[in-house]
Every structure is written in structure tokens, then in C-alpha cells.
Amino acid sequence: MSNWPSWLPLREELQSLTPYGAPQIGDVTQLNTNENPFSLPKEVQEKILAQIKNVVAGLNRYPDRDAVRLRSKLAGYISAQSGLNFSVENIWAANGSNEILQTIFLACGGTGRTALGFTPSYSVHPLIARTTGTRWVEGSRKKDFSINAVEAIKEIQREKPSLVFLTTPNNPSGTSTPISIITQIAQAAGEVGALLVVDEAYAEFSLEKSAVTLIGSMPHVLSSRTMSKAFAFAGVRVGYLVADPRVIDAALVTRLPYHLSALTQAAAEVAIDNSTLMQSGIDDLVSGRDLLVRGIEDAGWKALDSSANFILFSGFSKSSAEIWNEFLKRGILIRDVGLEGYLRVTVGTVAENQQFLAALQEIAQ
Numbered sequence: 412m413s414n415w416p417s418w419l420p421l422r423e424e425l426q427s428l429t430p431y432g433a434p435q436i437g438d439v440t441q442l443n444t445n446e447n448p449f450s451l452p453k454e455v456q457e458k459i460l461a462q463i464k465n466v467v468a469g470l471n472r473y474p475d476r477d478a479v480r481l482r483s484k485l486a487g488y489i490s491a492q493s494g495l496n497f498s499v500e501n502i503w504a505a506n507g508s509n510e511i512l513q514t515i516f517l518a519c520g521g522t523g524r525t526a527l528g529f530t531p532s533y534s535v536h537p538l539i540a541r542t543t544g545t546r547w548v549e550g551s552r553k554k555d556f557s558i559n560a561v562e563a564i565k566e567i568q569r570e571k572p573s574l575v576f577l578t579t580p581n582n583p584s585g586t587s588t589p590i591s592i593i594t595q596i597a598q599a600a601g602e603v604g605a606l607l608v609v610d611e612a613y614a615e616f617s618l619e620k621s622a623v624t625l626i627g628s629m630p631h632v633l634s635s636r637t638m639s640k641a642f643a644f645a646g647v648r649v650g651y652l653v654a655d656p657r658v659i660d661a662a663l664v665t666r667l668p669y670h671l672s673a674l675t676q677a678a679a680e681v682a683i684d685n686s687t688l689m690q691s692g693i694d695d696l697v698s699g700r701d702l703l704v705r706g707i708e709d710a711g712w713k714a715l716d717s718s719a720n721f722i723l724f725s726g727f728s729k730s731s732a733e734i735w736n737e738f739l740k741r742g743i744l745i746r747d748v749g750l751e752g753y754l755r756v757t758v759g760t761v762a763e764n765q766q767f768l769a770a771l772q773e774i775a776q
């Protein structure tokens with residue numbers, strides 16, 4: 412039943428929806444949206460301010476519509492990370508990887524088209540499917556949230572989607588998919604004429620080989636990336652697509668002109684030039700993750716094996732909502748991801764992790 416006024420011609424299939432978003436609660440320790448808890452290194456803050464000063468007088472003009480300098484820098488970053496040779500034609504940049512995902516849906520989804528994703532996974536994939544009129548099909552994961560390649564291939568062959576989504580490391584489980592399985596799924600996707608979109612928002616926290624290594628031999632494989640997590644740059648909103656140049660051209664067909672502001676481009680260019688400094692928190696986050704996993708297990712609960720900056724845990728005797736509330740009462744906001752019996756916590760600073768562990772010890776008693 413909808414509460415929309417009768418004069419508002421909202422599309423019928425959207426009328427049951429409410430705006431997406433995790434609860435925003437002030438004055439609590441925020442361990443709920445998989446952000447990087449470390450603020451930008453002072454040195455980079457200063458360089459960004461100086462760069463913004465350089466562009467501010469020119470803000471009367473539209474920004475570079477194709478963000479060529481930023482994309483070239485991103486290509487350099489991904490080339491260095493992968494040991495391969497990507498250029499500006501292999502990269503598209505947007506306001507967060509959510510916009511990248513929406514751009515792909517706009518280009519290759521829509522009415523009469525199907526998108527398939529292996530769930531539970533990032534809940535924004537089905538949401539964008541819905542808002543773009545794309546039929547969404549839930550593919551399966553095993554009980555431990557890994558992917559059964561045989562099942563996945565059967566699902567692709569049965570549904571014949573135009574888009575297949577695979578998130579690795581996966582959100583909310585934190586588990587990653589080995590490149591051998593991604594390759595098998597990519598082959599099956601190619602055979603039915605689908606693009607395989609590998610959502611690699613958390614790639615820098617993982618030791619698995621990235622799907623960008625497949626693009627050269629499989630042009631229908633796409634990697635969706637973000638600066639929101641390992642780069643600690645969520646507030647700026649920069650995501651990017653790594654893909655075959657023809658896929659990038661397709662994304663360009665549906666992008667809005669001048670979508671990426673001059674301020675965003677300027678700040679992101681500096682961040683990429685300083686990527687080592689920007690990512691200096693990764694090691695601490697990985698040790699923080701290990702500490703939290705041990706703490707959760709020591710308390711008698713179960714933590715999934717995570718390759719990201721968050722952990723999905725289970726094994727508590729009350730409901731997820733009750734345990735979520737117990738943490739909130741102690742000033743800690745974690746995420747109820749809608750999977751009964753599970754909750755997700757983002758790795759924080761040393762102090763935040765200690766606060767979480769202290770609360771956990773009380774709650775798990």
C-alpha cells in the first residue's frame with residue numbers, strides 16, 4: 412500500500428520503495444558503513460587545498476566533461492597495481508561507484524533485460540535494477556557465502572541475463588572469490604552475451620587477483636572500483652570503471668554531461684598522486700580486522716573469513732535486531748544487513764575496535 416499522494420506520478424513499480432540508506436545516528440561510534448576511519452594525511456589535505464585554490468577561479472566554466480587527466484591517473488594506478496597496461500580509454504570515473512553501477516544499468520539494462528547477482532550481496536545492485544526497470548534475478552551463494560561455480564553457470568545459462576554482478580570481496584560477507592571461479596563465470600556470461608560486472612569496491616584489502624587481469628582476454632569483464640574505502644575518500648565521491656574501451660564508450664552514452672565537478676576532479680587527482688600515503692591505513696585496518704575476528708571468536712560467536720574492512724558475524728542467541736540494539740545502547744552503531752542471525756561491523760580505529768570488543772564481551776556473556 413503506498414502513501415504517495417495521488418497527484419504525484421511516481422512510477423508504479425517504485426511506489427513500494429523508500430529511499431535507501433543506513434540509519435544515521437549522531438554521537439555514536441560509527442562502525443556501520445564500511446568507511447575508512449582514518450582522516451586524510453595532513454600533507455595530502457594541504458596539497459588538496461592548494462589544488463582547489465588553483466581551480467577555484469575557473470569554476471565559472473564547466474569541468475572537463477571526460478575527466479581525462481583524472482582518468483589517466485586512475486589508469487596509471489590500476490596499471491601499477493595489476494602489472495598490466497591500462498590507459499585512459501580503459502577508465503571511466505563518476506560520483507562514487509554507485510554512479511558507475513547505475514551508468515552500466517542505464518547502458519545495458521532496462522525494460523526486457525535481466526540482471527543476475529549472487530546474493531546476499533550489495534543491496535544497491537537490485538535497487539538500481541528496479542529503478543532502471545531491469546528484471547533482477549537472485550543467483551545463489553553457498554551457506555558459507557562462497558560461490559558454487561557449477562550452480563552459478565547453470566543460473567546464467569537459465570536466465571540469459573545481459574548483466575551479471577559478482578561482488579568480491581563480497582559485501583556483507585567479506586568473503587572473496589578466487590580468480591579461477593571469476594574466470595569460469597566470465598566464460599558463462601560471455602556465452603550468453605552478458606557483461607560480467609565485478610564489483611571490487613574492497614579490492615585493496617584483499618590478496619586475491621583482481622578481475623582487471625581478465626579484461627585483456629575477455630572484453631565483457633568489467634571491474635567497478637571506488638576511492639571510498641582503501642583511499643579513505645568517501646566524502647569526495649569518486650568511483651571508476653576499468654573495462655575494455657568499447658564498454659567505456661557504452662558508459663559514455665548514458666552519462667550526464669559534466670557529471671563530475673571540477674572540485675572533485677582536482678581533489679581526486681591529488682589523492683591518486685599520493686596513493687601510497689592515502690592508503691597508509693590499510694595495514695592497520697587489516698590488523699584491526701584480525702583483532703576483531705579473534706575477539707568475536709573468543710566471545711564464543713563466529714566471524715566469517717573477511718578480505719575486506721568489515722566482518723560479518725553470527726552465533727549469538729538473540730535476534731540480530733536485539734543484538735544490534737545492545738551495541739547501540741553502548742554507543743556503537745553496527746549494521747543489521749537484513750540477514751537474520753548475522754550482523755556486520757566495520758573495522759575502526761584502535762580505540763573504536765577496543766570499544767566494540769568491550770561491548771561485545773558484556774553482550775556475549
Ligand SMILES: Cc1ncc(COP(=O)(O)O)c(C=O)c1O
Nearest residue numbers: 507508509533582612637639650
Ligand atoms: C560492494 C560495494 N560496491 C559499491 C559501493 C559504493 O561505494 P561508493 O559509491 O562510495 O563508491 C559500496 C559501498 O559500501 C559497496 O559496499
